[in-house]
Amino acid sequence: MTAPTVTGPFDALREQLTDAASTFAGSPDALGAILAGIVDDVDRALSERLEIFPVCHHSPASALAMVRRLRAKQPRVIYLELCEDLQPLLGELRNCRLPVAVQAFASELSGFPATWGPLSVVAPVTEASAEYQAIAYALETPGVELVLVDRSTDHVFQWSPREDLTAPGGDAGPTDESGLHGDAVGLEIGDVRPRFAELEAYLLHHGKVRHWSEWWDQYVERPLTDADYDTYRQVMVLIGSLFRRLRPADSDRLDRDEDRERYMWTRMRQHLATSGVDPAECLYVCGAFHAASRVEQFGLSSTAADFDITPRTDTQWRYGLIPSSHSAIEAQFHLAPGSVSIAAATWTKAVSRHRLSPYRLDGQRTAATRGRRGRTTAAPSPAAGPVDDALTGFLAAPPELDGLDEAELRGWCVDIVRLARRNGYLASTADAIAVYETSVLLAALRNRVRPTPYDFADAAVTCIEKDVVPGQRDVRRLCEILLGGDRIGQVGYDSLPPLARDVLDRLQPLGLALEKRPVQRALLDLGGHPELAPCSDLLWILRHLLPPDAARPIMGERRLGHRSIQESWDLALGRNQRALIELGYEGVTVEQVLEQRLRRAVRGPDATASGALAAVEDAIRLLDSPRLVEELGARAVDLLAAERTVDDAPDVLRRIRGLLAYYRTTAPSLPAWCEAFVTTGYAHYCTLLPTAVTAEETEVRQVAAMLGFLFSVEGLALSLGCDRSQLELAVAQSHPTAPAKVALLWAGRHQLGLLPLAELRARCAGLLANPLVVPAFPQYLAGLVHALEPVPGLTPFVVETMSTAFARLPDPVLLPWLPTLITTLRDQGPELVPLLVREAGRTFPGALPELDSWVPPWLTPPSPPRAVTVAAPQRRVGVLLAAHPEAVDAVASLLGHDCGWLPSADPPADRGAVTALLAAHPETTEAVVRHLGA
Known part of the structure; x- marks a missing residue:
């Protein structure tokens, strides 16, 4: 093969790699084309007039290189790979404690599948990241413009496959496990990771590591921490090109990545054309994967047409900041546990070692950082000139042997033993020595001279944790705490939405620092301090809207017609700041949000009558709005009339009974919606009763609830114009076949006066006397137990029948049925048990000696009739x-x-x-x- 003419800075490297491919692969075609293409990508990216800065997300090496480059170049415009509609939020980072996440949220969707809602996108920001350094530089330096050029959050979901929302847009991660990001889609700048599973497995195996984060830290992060700017850029583009080329060519994700690159180059061209700024004074910050782009719009010299950007949907997006944490970032982006904390510790150590002054916003300048302002800043790197080949020397040079820092490792070992003892482990000095030696041994086995934090964590788990975990935390978690901890961010008061600020302001009379994360106890004596009543009202609303642990009542309750005079609360609003912030996306006050949610609950496609009655209860308990109650009640009437099943009959019965009792004790008359619900329900259940008792899918409890509704409101319904003959006809037309429903209908006929108690007793006695029916008698008895719901007056008779059954049923029938009876009463009729227990207490003797001479009242012969003189x-x-x-x-x-x-x-x-x-x-x-x- 004829060697190419050396005309460019990378031609020598290209020729060297092509010869190596020919030597080791036998042919330069496939491997040679890949290696030569990688060099072409590096040459193309570094020769672009608009300087491209490739980064990796949460990479201390990228952040250090960014600080050096910003101080050397002082660019006027920074183009950043981040959703363009998030730009107005970046200024609010001044009021936050990192890490936090920039969020876009949408609950009312238009143009997206309804099953996707609510939509949420987050972009986490940490101090040890290149994008934060660029943001801080742009916001704190006068005359510098920051332009976000990536597709909008609306396009993130537009470009997502309809059948899969797990990773839309090419840079989305799964939901995190800590709850700080909720179910949001995560966006990160610089997802430098192989998109080819076999390649990643190969690298992990030969690197003798378990996770990609560990491989990146050992083979990329540490070597580039001390590298010069040209070397850093070329190596990052090289890695991005390698991973880009070694991926399936027919991947849908690759198509979306290329569309993103076309989108970003189109936006940058448009901005340069309108602003007239010199490209030499600009800096384009993007992931290393996108720096090696091969789309036709790449570069300012491209003559390709601009990318056709589709319009956004009509979805209304809301924006804000939510707290984040290292563990949330790790879980959402498939990073190794503790990797972000290790990166933060590496960043702090590198800044101190290189005597750099990183860029920070005002909100992040703590007392410690202000104390370092007087440090000498390292000399800026020279301005970018002609591109030189730094890759050849970097790839050919042997790795620098970073010697063992005995003091650092010894400190780790002593501290981890101290932490382990505090958490219940029986650790000692011998364990500290064992951790030290094991760390050195593991590093040697993995071809390292200096143990990394990952080696130390493995050694600590091996030597301290042993077989069991006696403490509250495992040793690996203790290592994460030791090496940096799970730092949790916080959004400042000034950056909170109006609703969140309103909540904190209205709870100020409690005298608690609610922005803090620890759980705090609030004591409210509403009798002695009536001025705290508004705080109590607000806490009950937050209890309804926020997660259970945000506002948890310890003492006191609020139900229909009752308010406690003393309350005690455990409050953790600081720990649930994300949920409180997302409430601010739905309204200005919590009352408005609650009202909207109640309306949505009764207007949704899956709304039910019982759900509407629950909304009515919430509106009465939490909101003083008769108009809303009337609206929700009218909707409950419509939903009840439209229902074709009786699945929710037990819940409807329970809730309407409570509401009727509430209005009868607090109002001079029933509201119109309540009367309409009674009359509609009476006619509705009378109509459905004949078919419900014969349907196999209808349970006995549901039929009992229907009869309970009809008998409970019968007097009121008749006074409102209903006809009792409708109920009598419904019962007469009901012909159940299931034994439990048959017994239930007997009780209903008895309540209507159609079946005297003596005849009902005779029927039950006939069942027990029939050998063919005895095996099914427990089912009849179960129906009678459920009949206590509509006909509580039958309680003595049910106790009598149960006692007779226990005495006369054979053991093969009785014993298997008893567990079923107990579980049925516990699951379906817990409110019926007190009736049976009280009646049994009145019927059976109270002392054991009386049991021998006790005769059941139903076996006592009736006394002769007494002559009565009229x-x-x-x-x-x-x-x-x-x-x-x-x-x-x-x-x-x-x-x-x-x-x-x-x-x-x-x-x-x-x-x-x-x-x-x-x-x-x-x-x-x-x-x-x-x-x-x-």
Whole structure:
């Protein structure tokens, strides 16, 4: 093969790599083309007029190179690979404690599948990152413009596959496990990682490491920390080109990556054309993967047409800052646990060693950083001139042997033993020595002279943790704390949305520092300090809107018609700052957010009548808005009328009973929606009853709830114009086949007066006497137990029937049924158990000695009827009526009769009709006499 003519700075390296490919692969075609293409990508990127700065996300080496380059070049414009619509938020970073994440949030979607909502995108920012250094430089240096050139957050989801939202746009990670980022899609600048699984596995195996973060730290991060600027750029573009070329060519993600690159170059061209700034005074900060781009729009000299940018959808995006943490970043972007903390510690050490003054915003200049302002800044690197080949020397030179820092490793070993003892481990000085020696041994096995933090963590786990974990934290987590800890950021008060600031302002009377992360106890004596009542109202609303641990009541409750006079709360608003901030995306006050959510809950496609009643309860308990309650109640009526199943009948019954009791005790009359719900529900359940009792998918509990609703509101429904014959017809047309539903309908007919108790007792006795029905008798009994919901007056009879069943059922039938009965009562009818227990307590003897002589009341023969003289009770009742004539007149007027009662008349003459009536009904007379104790 004829060697190419050496005309460029990288021609020698290209020729060397091509010859090596021919020697080792036998042919320069495939491998040679890849290696030569990598060199071409480096040459192309570094020869571009617009200076490209390749970075890796959360890389101390990138951050150090960025600080040096910014101080040397002092660019006027910085183009940054970040969603362009996030730019207005960057100034708010001044009020935050890093790490934080810039967030875009959308709850009302337009143009996206409804199952994707709510949409959330976050871009975490840490101090040990090149993008933060560029942002801080641009915001703190007068005359410098920062331009975000990546696609908008709306385009992130536009370009996402409809069947997969796990990694849209080519740089999205999975949701984090810490909860700080929620279910947001993560954006990072410089995702330098192989997109070819076999390549990554090969690198990890031959690098003798377990995770990609560890490989990157050993073979890229540490060598580039002390490299000059040209070497840094060429190596980063080389790695980005290598990973770009060694990936599937038909990958959809590659297409999206290239569209992003076309998008960014189009935006930069547009800005240069409109601003007129000299490209030599600009800096383009992007991931190393995108620096090796081969799209036709790459470079300012390209003649390709601009990329056709599609318009955004009508989705309304809201923007803000949320707290982040090292562990959240690691979980979201598949980094090794502790890698971001190690990067932060490496950054701090490198800044101190090189005596650099990094760029920081005002909010991040702590007392420690202000104390370093007087340091001597390292001499700036020379301005970029002609590109020289630094790759050849860097790739050919042997790795520098960084000697063992015995003092550093010894300090780690002593500190980890101290931490382990504090967390319950039986660690000693011998363990510290063992960790030291094991760290050195592991580093030697992995071809390292100096143990890395990863070697130290493995050694600590091996020597201290051993077989069990007696402490609250495992040793690897203790190593992360020792090497930097899981630093958690915080958004400052001035950068919070109006809702979050309003919440903190309204809770100030509590006298607590609610912005802090520890849980704080708030004591509210509402009787002695009524001025704290607004705080209590706000806390109950936050309890409804925020995660459970944000505002947790320890003492006190708020239910319909009840408010506690003393309350105690555990508050952790600082720990749940993300959730509080996202509430600010939905409204200006928490009351507005709650009202919107209640309306959405009853207007959604899956809204139910029981859910609407729950919304009514929440509106009454938490909001003083009769208008909203009326609106939600009217919606509940519509939802009940539209339902075709009775799945939610138990919940509907429970909630409407509570609401009726509340209005009867607090209001002079029922609201219109409540009356409409009763009449609609009466007709609705009467219509569905015949089909529900025969449907196999309808449970006994649901049928019992329907009958419970009908019998509970029967009096009110009849007074509102309903017809009782509708209920009688519904029960008559119900012909269930399941034994439990049959027994339930018996109870319903008894409640309507169609089945006397004696006949019901006879039917149950007949079932027990029939050998063919005995195995199914527990199902009949289960139906009678559920009948206590609509007919609580049957409680004595149910206790009687259960006792008879326990006495007469054979063991093969009784014993398997008892666990089912217990679990059924516990799961489906816990409110029925107290009825049975109280009735059993009244029926059965209270002491053990009485049990031998005790006879069940249903087995006690009835006493002979006592002869009753009718004349005497009649006289007594007549005297009673004569003493209270007003009551008799009122009853007669109510019935529409005029009995001609004259108190002054002679009683025998005027009471003839009353006497005849009493004589016709002696049983009633006797009952009244017994009741009066006469």
